Amino acid sequence: MAEIRSALAGVYEPGRKGFGSGDAPVAITEITGRDIVQLAAWPNTVGAVSSKAAKPVGVAMPSDTKTASAKGKTSVFKTAPEKFLIVCELQAAMGDALSKTFEAEQAVVTELGHSRTILRVAGEAARDVLARGVPVDLHREVFARGAFAQTGIHGVSVLCTRSGPDQFDLIVPRNFAVVIYEWLEETAAQYGYTVEEASS
Incomplete structure (x- = not known):
């Protein structure tokens, strides 16, 4: 698979920024080295596809549209009754594996x-930053680790998931990545933040 060039090239500059000095309560990181694959079944095949996909994906497919299934660096989100979004390491060659597993009449x-x-x-202020643009209750008692929501930030559709105790991942359309990144920087500035080196 060809290397994926960052949509943030030219604007993503690691460093300590915003209010204050010392340790910042917010850290923004671009996560690279991931493949994202959509698996779309049909209404009459979704049950069989969900069961059969677990082996090549390496994790049981989720049964609801609110909580992801995850193992290691692989996460699976059920984004619609017959659709799954799979995020995994690039070297997993997930698209090829799934294409070999299913015929078109079973899943696309x-x-x-x-x-x-x-x-x-x-960071400790991550939820406060996101709360200024994400119309979802992100408190950990409501939005626990693995929870996700298909929501929006300033009219841009994003998938937001809690990936750690004080950590959230946003899956953003490439065309709007700069818009969301700059919104995060602007919103986090009042707390003080760091932009970390891109990480896989």
Whole structure:
């Protein structure tokens, strides 16, 4: 698979920024080295596809549209009754594996890695930053680790998931990655934040 060039090239500059000095309560990181694949079944095949996909994916497929299944660096989100979004390491060659597993009459496999950017927002003030743009209750008692929501920030559709105790991942359309990144910087500035080196 060809290397995916960051949509943030030219604007992503690691460093300590915003209010104050010392340790910042917010860290923004672009997550690279990931493949994103959509697996879309049909209404009459979704049950069989969900069961059969578990082996090549390496994790049980989720049964609801609110909580992801995850193992290691692989996460699976059920984004619609018959659709799954799989985020995994590039070297997993997930698209090829699923295409070999299913015929078109069972499910359709679509590579989305080049069309999405993943931004991680972490730290003690991460939830406060996101709360200024994400119309979802992100308190950990309501939005626990693994929870996700298909929501929006300033009219841009994003998938937001809690990936750690004080850590959230945003899966953003590539065309709007700069818009969301700059919004995060602007919103986090009042708290003080760091932009970390891109990480896989």
